[in-house]
Amino acid sequence: MKNLFSVIRPAVVSTLVFGVVCCGFYPLAVTGISKLAFAKKADGSLIVDGNGKVVGSELLGQNFSGAGYFHPRPSAAGAAGYDAAGSSGSNLGPTSRKLADQIKERVAAYRATNGLDGNAGVPADAVTASASGLDPHISPANAALQTDRVARARGLPVEKVRELVSANTDRATLGFLGEDGVNVVKLNLALNAISPSAP
Incomplete structure (x- = not known):
């Protein structure tokens, strides 16, 4: 013992x-x-508005759908998308008929929403969800195709909207690691700051 x-x-x-x-x-x-x-960063990269109210995080996307907002990429996180409690991808593979149909529908909707020609190229990130479903970024090409619609809806000069897109673009780390990405949450909040009434 x-x-x-x-x-x-x-x-x-x-x-x-x-x-x-x-x-x-x-x-x-x-x-x-x-x-x-x-x-x-330790506090979650929170975004605080002019009144001191937390309105989001630079790391988490939100769903914006009005004509006066830049639209994020599709999300498979939760039933309505961008649900942090249901973060996930769609788990649909490249041979999935359901995924092919979804992409075809999204391409048509994207072209219609942004007033593009029926044969216009559409960036992949505009019609496919990210792995987490919470990605706050879109490609600069995606943002460029949405710029005219947003400027028109808000009554802003296109050049001013382009400046905001550039100011809210996160550059590739060290200029070559990863890709440039436009933070949709920060961009839309910046738009609200100069043009509060968005359709």
């Missing part, structure tokens, strides 16, 4: 010590350092 306790005691003490270090001190140290060094 004495031998049993001599084996159990160090195991229990080790578990407690590692529990306190790994589940207490380490997370607190990492959280403290991140709050000091990257305060905005």
Whole structure:
């Protein structure tokens, strides 16, 4: 019995010590350092409006559908899309008839919404969902095709809308890692700031 306790005691003490270090001190140290060094990112990259109200996150897309807004890419997260509790892709593969039909419908709707010719090319991100269903970015090509519609709906000069698109474009890391992306949430909030009434 004495031998049993001599084996159990160090195991229990080790578990407690590692529990306190790994589940207490380490997370607190990492959280403290991140709050000091990257305060905005550590809090979720929240977007706060002029009244101090949190209106979203730079990292999570939202569904915008009015003519005066840039539309995000489709989302398969939740029944209505952009549901953070239901983050996922559609799980439809390249040979899926359902996916092919969805894309065909989305291409036609995108062309109609943006006043494009029936044979106009449509960027892939305009008609396919991201893996998470929560991506806040669209490609610059997608934003460019929506610019005229948004400017017309809001009564703004096209050049002003293009400036806002450029200002809300996140460039590829180091200029070559990843691709440029236009943050739709930030862009639409910037549009609301200069032209509050959007159809």
